[in-house]
Amino acid sequence: MSAHLSYGRVNLNILREAARKDLREFLDKCAGSKAIVWDEYLTGPFGLIAQYSLLKEHEVEKMFTLKGGRLPTADVKNIIFFVRPKLELMDIIAENVISADKMHSPRDFHILFVPRRSMLCEQRLKEQGVLGSFINIDEYILDLIPYDSDLLSMESEGAFRECYLESDQTSLYHTAKGLMTLQALYGTIPQIFGKGECARHVANMMLRMKREFAGSQTQILPVFDSLLLLDRNIDLLTPLATQLTYEGLIDEVYGITNGYVKLPPEKFAAQKKQGEAGKDLPTEPKKMQLNSAEELYAEIRDKNFNGVGAALSKKAKIISAAFEERHNAKTVGEIKQFVSQLPHMQAARSSLANHTSIAELIKDITTSEAFFDNLTVEQEFMTGVDTDKVGDTRSYLHYIKLGHNIDSSCVFAHVIPQVNAYIEDCIAQRDPLIKILRLVSMQSVCNNGLKQKVFDYYRREILQTYGYEHMLTLNNLEKTGLLKPQTSTRNNYPTIRKTLKLWMEDANEQNPNDISYVYSGYAPLSIRLAQVLARPGWRSIEEVLKMLPGPHFEERQQLPAGLHKKRQQGENRTTLVFFLGGVTYAEIAALRFLSQMEDGGTEYIIATTKLINGTSWIKSLMDRPEAQTL
Amino acid sequence: MAFITANWNPLGDAFYRQIELYDMGWSLRDGLKDCMVAAAPYGGPIVLLEWQSQRPSPSARPQLEIYSSSGVSMASFPWKSGPVRQLGWTVCDDLLAIQEDGTVLIYDLFGTFKRHFSMGNEVVQNQVLEAKVFHSPYGTGVAIVTGASRFTLAMNIDDLKLRRLPEVPGLQGAPSCWAVLTQDRQTKVLLANGADLYILDNTSCTPVTPPGLSPQACSIINMAVSFSYKYLALFTDSGHLWMGSTNLKDKLSEVETKVRSAPKQMVWSRRPKSQQPSVVLMWDRLLLVAGVCKETIQYTLDEECVCVAELDGVRIVGASRHEMLQEVPSACEDIFKIASMAPGALLLEAHKEYEKCSQKADEYLREIKEQSVLGEAVKQCVEAAGYEHEPETQKTLLRAASFGKCFLSNFPPEPFVSMCRDLRVLNSVRDYSVGIPLTHTQYKQMTVQVLIDRLVYRKLYPLAIEICRYLKTPEYQGVSRVLKHWACCKVQQKEEPDESIARAVSVKLGEAAGISYSEIAARAYECGRTELAIKLLEFEPRSGEQVPLLLKMKRSQLGLSKAIESGDTDLVYTVVTYLKNEMNRGDFFMTLRNQPVALSLYRQFCKHQEQETLKDLFNQDDDHHELGNFYVRASYKESKLEARLSLLQSAVDEYNKAKNEFAAKATEEEMKLLRFQRRLDEEKGEALLGLSLHDTLHALLSANYHKQAEQLYRDFRVPDKRYWWLKLTALAEKEDWDELEKFAKSKKSPIGYLPFVEVCVKRHNKYEAKKYVSKVTPEQKVKAHLAIGDLEGAAEAAIERRSEGEISTVLARCSPTTDRALLERLNRARSTAAKK
Numbered sequence A: 001m002s003a004h005l006s007y008g009r010v011n012l013n014i015l016r017e018a019a020r021k022d023l024r025e026f027l028d029k030c031a032g033s034k035a036i037v038w039d040e041y042l043t044g045p046f047g048l049i050a051q052y053s054l055l056k057e058h059e060v061e062k063m064f065t066l067k068g069g070r071l072p073t074a075d076v077k078n079i080i081f082f083v084r085p086k087l088e089l090m091d092i093i094a095e096n097v098i099s100a101d102k103m104h105s106p107r108d109f110h111i112l113f114v115p116r117r118s119m120l121c122e123q124r125l126k127e128q129g130v131l132g133s134f135i136n137i138d139e140y141i142l143d144l145i146p147y148d149s150d151l152l153s154m155e156s157e158g159a160f161r162e163c164y165l166e167s168d169q170t171s172l173y174h175t176a177k178g179l180m181t182l183q184a185l186y187g188t189i190p191q192i193f194g195k196g197e198c199a200r201h202v203a204n205m206m207l208r209m210k211r212e213f214a215g216s217q218t219q220i221l222p223v224f225d226s227l228l229l230l231d232r233n234i235d236l237l238t239p240l241a242t243q244l245t246y247e248g249l250i251d252e253v254y255g256i257t258n259g260y261v262k263l264p265p266e267k268f269a270a271q272k273k274q275g276e277a278g279k280d281l282p283t284e285p286k287k288m289q290l291n292s293a294e295e296l297y298a299e300i301r302d303k304n305f306n307g308v309g310a311a312l313s314k315k316a317k318i319i320s321a322a323f324e325e326r327h328n329a330k331t332v333g334e335i336k337q338f339v340s341q342l343p344h345m346q347a348a349r350s351s352l353a354n355h356t357s358i359a360e361l362i363k364d365i366t367t368s369e370a371f372f373d374n375l376t377v378e379q380e381f382m383t384g385v386d387t388d389k390v391g392d393t394r395s396y397l398h399y400i401k402l403g404h405n406i407d408s409s410c411v412f413a414h415v416i417p418q419v420n421a422y423i424e425d426c427i428a429q430r431d432p433l434i435k436i437l438r439l440v441s442m443q444s445v446c447n448n449g450l451k452q453k454v455f456d457y458y459r460r461e462i463l464q465t466y467g468y469e470h471m472l473t474l475n476n477l478e479k480t481g482l483l484k485p486q487t488s489t490r491n492n493y494p495t496i497r498k499t500l501k502l503w504m505e506d507a508n509e510q511n512p513n514d515i516s517y518v519y520s521g522y523a524p525l526s527i528r529l530a531q532v533l534a535r536p537g538w539r540s541i542e543e544v545l546k547m548l549p550g551p552h553f554e555e556r557q558q559l560p561a562g563l564h565k566k567r568q569q570g571e572n573r574t575t576l577v578f579f580l581g582g583v584t585y586a587e588i589a590a591l592r593f594l595s596q597m598e599d600g601g602t603e604y605i606i607a608t609t610k611l612i613n614g615t616s617w618i619k620s621l622m623d624r625p626e627a628q629t630l
Numbered sequence B: 001m002a003f004i005t006a007n008w009n010p011l012g013d014a015f016y017r018q019i020e021l022y023d024m025g026w027s028l029r030d031g032l033k034d035c036m037v038a039a040a041p042y043g044g045p046i047v048l049l050e051w052q053s054q055r056p057s058p059s060a061r062p063q064l065e066i067y068s069s070s071g072v073s074m075a076s077f078p079w080k081s082g083p084v085r086q087l088g089w090t091v092c093d094d095l096l097a098i099q100e101d102g103t104v105l106i107y108d109l110f111g112t113f114k115r116h117f118s119m120g121n122e123v124v125q126n127q128v129l130e131a132k133v134f135h136s137p138y139g140t141g142v143a144i145v146t147g148a149s150r151f152t153l154a155m156n157i158d159d160l161k162l163r164r165l166p167e168v169p170g171l172q173g174a175p176s177c178w179a180v181l182t183q184d185r186q187t188k189v190l191l192a193n194g195a196d197l198y199i200l201d202n203t204s205c206t207p208v209t210p211p212g213l214s215p216q217a218c219s220i221i222n223m224a225v226s227f228s229y230k231y232l233a234l235f236t237d238s239g240h241l242w243m244g245s246t247n248l249k250d251k252l253s254e255v256e257t258k259v260r261s262a263p264k265q266m267v268w269s270r271r272p273k274s275q276q277p278s279v280v281l282m283w284d285r286l287l288l289v290a291g292v293c294k295e296t297i298q299y300t301l302d303e304e305c306v307c308v309a310e311l312d313g314v315r316i317v318g319a320s321r322h323e324m325l326q327e328v329p330s331a332c333e334d335i336f337k338i339a340s341m342a343p344g345a346l347l348l349e350a351h352k353e354y355e356k357c358s359q360k361a362d363e364y365l366r367e368i369k370e371q372s373v374l375g376e377a378v379k380q381c382v383e384a385a386g387y388e389h390e391p392e393t394q395k396t397l398l399r400a401a402s403f404g405k406c407f408l409s410n411f412p413p414e415p416f417v418s419m420c421r422d423l424r425v426l427n428s429v430r431d432y433s434v435g436i437p438l439t440h441t442q443y444k445q446m447t448v449q450v451l452i453d454r455l456v457y458r459k460l461y462p463l464a465i466e467i468c469r470y471l472k473t474p475e476y477q478g479v480s481r482v483l484k485h486w487a488c489c490k491v492q493q494k495e496e497p498d499e500s501i502a503r504a505v506s507v508k509l510g511e512a513a514g515i516s517y518s519e520i521a522a523r524a525y526e527c528g529r530t531e532l533a534i535k536l537l538e539f540e541p542r543s544g545e546q547v548p549l550l551l552k553m554k555r556s557q558l559g560l561s562k563a564i565e566s567g568d569t570d571l572v573y574t575v576v577t578y579l580k581n582e583m584n585r586g587d588f589f590m591t592l593r594n595q596p597v598a599l600s601l602y603r604q605f606c607k608h609q610e611q612e613t614l615k616d617l618f619n620q621d622d623d624h625h626e627l628g629n630f631y632v633r634a635s636y637k638e639s640k641l642e643a644r645l646s647l648l649q650s651a652v653d654e655y656n657k658a659k660n661e662f663a664a665k666a667t668e669e670e671m672k673l674l675r676f677q678r679r680l681d682e683e684k685g686e687a688l689l690g691l692s693l694h695d696t697l698h699a700l701l702s703a704n705y706h707k708q709a710e711q712l713y714r715d716f717r718v719p720d721k722r723y724w725w726l727k728l729t730a731l732a733e734k735e736d737w738d739e740l741e742k743f744a745k746s747k748k749s750p751i752g753y754l755p756f757v758e759v760c761v762k763r764h765n766k767y768e769a770k771k772y773v774s775k776v777t778p779e780q781k782v783k784a785h786l787a788i789g790d791l792e793g794a795a796e797a798a799i800e801r802r803s804e805g806e807i808s809t810v811l812a813r814c815s816p817t818t819d820r821a822l823l824e825r826l827n828r829a830r831s832t833a834a835k836k
Helices: A013-029 A040-047 A052-057 A087-102 A119-127 A159-165 A170-186 A197-212 A246-254 A266-271 A295-300 A305-328 A332-366 A369-383 A393-401 A421-428 A433-446 A452-466 A468-480 A493-499 A525-534 A538-547 A585-596 A614-621 B121-126 B330-336 B343-355 B360-370 B374-387 B391-405 B414-430 B440-457 B461-471 B479-490 B498-509 B517-526 B530-537 B543-552 B556-566 B569-582 B585-593 B596-609 B611-620 B624-635 B641-657 B661-684 B693-702 B706-715 B720-733 B737-746 B754-762 B766-773 B778-787 B791-801 B804-813 B820-835
Strands: A034-038 A060-065 A078-083 A108-113 A134-139 A145-148 A151-153 A191-195 A226-231 A260-263 A286-289 A552-556 A573-580 A602-608 B008-011 B014-023 B035-039 B046-050 B063-067 B073-078 B084-089 B095-099 B103-107 B113-118 B128-136 B139-146 B151-154 B162-164 B177-183 B186-193 B196-200 B205-208 B220-225 B231-236 B240-245 B251-256 B265-269 B278-282 B286-291 B296-300 B305-310 B313-318 B321-327
Touching (some): A013 A134, A040 A078, A087 B596, A159 A468, A170 A197, A170 A573, A197 A226, A246 A332, A295 A305, A369 A421, A421 A433, A421 B720, A452 B693, A468 B661, A493 A538, A585 A602, B008 B286, B095 B139, B231 B265, B240 B278, B265 B305, B265 B313, B330 B343, B330 B374, B343 B360, B374 B414, B440 B479, B543 B569, B556 B596, B569 B585, B596 B611, B693 B706, B737 B766, B754 B766, B766 B778, B791 B804, B791 B820
Parallel strands (some): A034 A060, A191 A226
Antiparallel strands (some): A191 A552, B014 B321, B035 B046, B046 B063, B139 B151, B151 B162, B220 B231, B240 B251, B265 B278, B286 B296
16 A cells, blocks of 8 residues: 555655554554544545554444534444544534433543644633543644655645735644654754745744754654755745646646545546446546556656657557567466566556546647637746737747747836736636636736736726625735735846746757756746755855745754764765645656756655645635625 | 572572671661561662550650661651551652551651542541552552451552442451452452451452362461462461462462461562572561472571562561572572582683683683583673672672683673673662662663662762763653752752752753753742742743743743744644633733734634634724725625625725725625615516626626616626626527627627637537628637638638648648648648748
8 A cells, every 4th residue: 555655765654654653552542442533634634644444453443524413323432533623623522522421322532633732622622521521632643644755745725824824833833843753753854945934934943843852862864965945935826837747737627635536437437347338327436546656657647748648658559568478478487477467467557548548538628729728828927928918819829839939038028917818808708716816816926916907907807707705815815925916116027037947948848858847838936946956056046035035044953973974976865845835746746857867966855735736725715705695 | 609608598499598788777776676667669768667556655756767778767757647557658669658547648758748648538437457558550559448347449549549349248357367469450359357268359259269278277367469469378377378379270389387376477589480489477586488399498586577578589677687588599599509510600610710820710611612501601690690789799700701701702792781780780779878779680670760760769869860871871861850850859949049049950951951941840830939930941942841831820921922932833822812811801912912923823713713802803903904804704694685785884994994995996896786686686586686796797688687787887897898708608698699699790899709609609509600700800710710610711711811820720620531622722821831
């Protein structure tokens, strides 16, 4: 189940095993049969740590979802609540416990707080008069969850919103704690770099916690050479853009949650065994786990989607060639060898079939005009072109597609941002609101805000079309800096774009030579920062760093004597890049690309509060009051 | 070497030896006579209380005295509480005094009163007849039997839960003898009433018979349970000593002692891997060691003594001497037994000759090597060294081991080195001034952690630190812990001023890692030194630890800043809720105002839990914008239109105050829209209320209320483009093609005519779509033609426009069935366009 976690540069299975051990220990503390009552939000992340089989081994017989009222009946000795420390949930638990007491069932109650205990919540339980009913009140420290061999996620949906909108830094505290756990397992990280307010805050807490833990340090040779903490709000642009890698597109189109994607079943119907072929088409969505355990997926997920077709057909040839081998198998030994490889080959074949189907589904979308138009406008914003002054939106598109080398910045430098006709059309046709918000935010971010008139126009259009209640959402976007009126005429974005080479005209999608391939031209700012940090260092881009919000810094952590790593000639450095507030699959792909560069010199492990895409991200920032019907 | 075996006595195939531990340092007037004595195992302290019942004058106070195992006085004070039935020690060296009335008083090692508890109300009346203190994995327990012949148990005095055991049939007064057993995680009482033996547990009283007990006996008059609770010994009035397992299933042996009077004390003497376990019985002048082999050893006692059962023997404490009686461990026996040819013995001999520079050394060595038992010889010497009490003997053995090691190539150094270390530690704590006569076996069982704790408890801080440093114990487990205890003791020194204590503590503890200053501060606070506590808390690096104590000391403001510093939001919340209950609202808000982090967290809290407070918060800050948002949010909770409108009006007012024109205006428009919708709903019965403007227009157009739609479009200044799109979509959706055509012709379309084409195609009406193709601008012609599937038209348009891109688009749509001529034309046109 988890072997793929150990194949990376850093064996993340250690972390998973540590988490599993803690879980087992807790379960064994409650002797006898058990039922778990789940805070629904936790089931996904827990799935990455332990399957039901592990729980079953430890006498978990029933599982329920936490909800008000009376607990479902279960003939078990222990009832364990797995919850986040949220006050609302405490009230529900209290209700459960009180109604259960009435039935006089002799059951033991336990609470497991994830990721840590909360005095506030315990106080609440006390006020409700149920605190005494719990035999065990414990915490399950689950901050960073191993997601793949080079990827850790806290799976904390609200992190960006909490940090940048509500000034609630709880998730940053968890982050710092998670990094301390990581350091306990993988050694102290000698260098910490960071950019942004939250990054600074996390680094401060880490240094502070290190002092607190002084004396109980583990004597482990450091696995990570450095840590790079990046605030999401230094690069608001990247998540807004449509990801163009295979994995990124799957996420954009279908949404990947906790490593799983649900796909429309029609395409997969044919693969069923012949006996079942006659039956009706499946109506349940097909659920697939996506990670590097699947060899083919690991190969293609980070490719630009335009390169996926070729890769799949190459793979198809290899697999059919492998099956043809059977004709060459003459001796019993050869046949035996062939047979022993069969399961692997069959798995590869079904994996290929699955991904071919997915690629077809996605291709239907990427080849649509709507997708193309949307992408064009995105690219116009990112390249700094304003098309309304030039003429028709679609005509410029051809320049890009045909590779006409126009130095856009000098031709259109005088152009002021205006209401974009495409966005206007989309609103008029009542396209999904999130799409509109993504585009408008993108225009705003690329132009250091919108002119007041344009800003008001968009807002008014949105309110009139999608409803006045979105006033609050617009407010939130303004607070986080995604959507704002221009306060000065100075726009830093072109400078940043030029200095960091955020736009590469000749992005090679098939055989990339630069990270810009992940967005077919746009190189994610966040990843450029990581790249520059590795070589030649941030000193070379001081100017740009000053333009981005929040401080940038470097801290060193003293290593205990004797733990200094002696680097072999040509050995790569290992850097942990932590995105505070979320990271996209395309950015991950870009970092993986950098890891694999032959002369890169750095391998990256990626950690984040949550894997996001523009849609899920904007959604997390929306405020929809539940309206009473009038 | 003969002198080492001088005090050995054979018992069966094993030997028993006495080791002299100390010449006692105390000077007792009447020896141990007329004293109530209790000595703690593991070389713990000894307490004496002069026997009360024999004191003639009731006004005279007995004296309570606490000594170390070597007889050094640690405390002495007159006993002023009630009559004591039993004294005992807890596992952490606290003194327990069980009074007749069932009250148990707890004192520390230095005679400082700590706390007390009662063994139940029933006891007050009936009085305690007898009591026992026992140790189990759960801690220290107390068992009593009352005047009503009922037993009460407290399993763990630190987590007091009294258990009254069931009645014993036919028992009057105290049983003839009894003991507490811990078996299968259950604690039971074993008692004898005459010849009957009972096991008493939580629920029942079961009569039992030990297998093979001599029938001559009329009464069991003493019993002893081994240190491990595994073995039981019973002494009967016929002078028989029965030995067996505590589960009463097996009999080990039975010894006829020929003494019929009840022994004063009876204890097991065993050791791990015992060859010959025995029971030690003590009468007035006689000490009898009765082995399982049925042999006995007799010692004459010249003074009053007390036996203390240990893990690996029995200590015998007298007024002048303190000895250890134990079975000789096999390693020692092998080496020191006269004429032993064991490898260890030979090695010792070899080394002795070597020291004398005699060639015999080589002979001995050769002999060992020939049998290739040198490794074993070294091991034996190392092991035996651990069992020896005299440093000189230890050294001799270790030197021999070290000598033997020289001739071995890959003998692991670890056992030798750690034995040297252990012995060094043991010798230092066995020292007369410390007085903890631990054996190596006990030390290993007890662990160094516990030993350090005991030293700390005796305030032997320097020795404890020396040991930690010597053993290289990790700082936070060793030195830091000792220093913390030292500091906790230091803060209780009332005569010293706060300032100098704080300084002394910080100087001493400054560099030690992992010190919990908050624990020290808590101790200071307990002693009523709040100021000192605050000073000490300043040194605490973990803010999380500071906060609860600061709150307890009512320094909530400071607590709040510390909580914020820690970054732990839960902690901040905790302080905030605390403050909220402690302060009046005004002060509370003011406090939050100065702490933005706390304020924003509190806002979040209010957003979910206390909406009204949220409003007050915004009001206080004159945050009109957020107030506006607040009213907007609130308005949606209203189901009555009037209520919603009035809240929206409040929002407008706030937005105006915030100078947010846009928001104010948008809100006003929403109100206008709501009113319009209501009017229309009332007039026409449409369900428009709550829809967005766009959706309202769509609904109106779909329902053919064109006039009303026009009005809205004008009133709300909907941009032309959007209105055209809206109307176009609405008409196409209900397939009102005539109206659509009329609309297209009404005036020049601000969105062009391509949308008309596309909308028609979307509704699968190519016929209607064709009507608009001609109206499409030249730039979009190709697209329009393609939309209706007119490839030729598209080709014409593309060629005319000489646009390479557009020609390519058309080409891409061509299929093998496409007219060849058209294809050629397109290709030609493309190459011309490309050349340009």
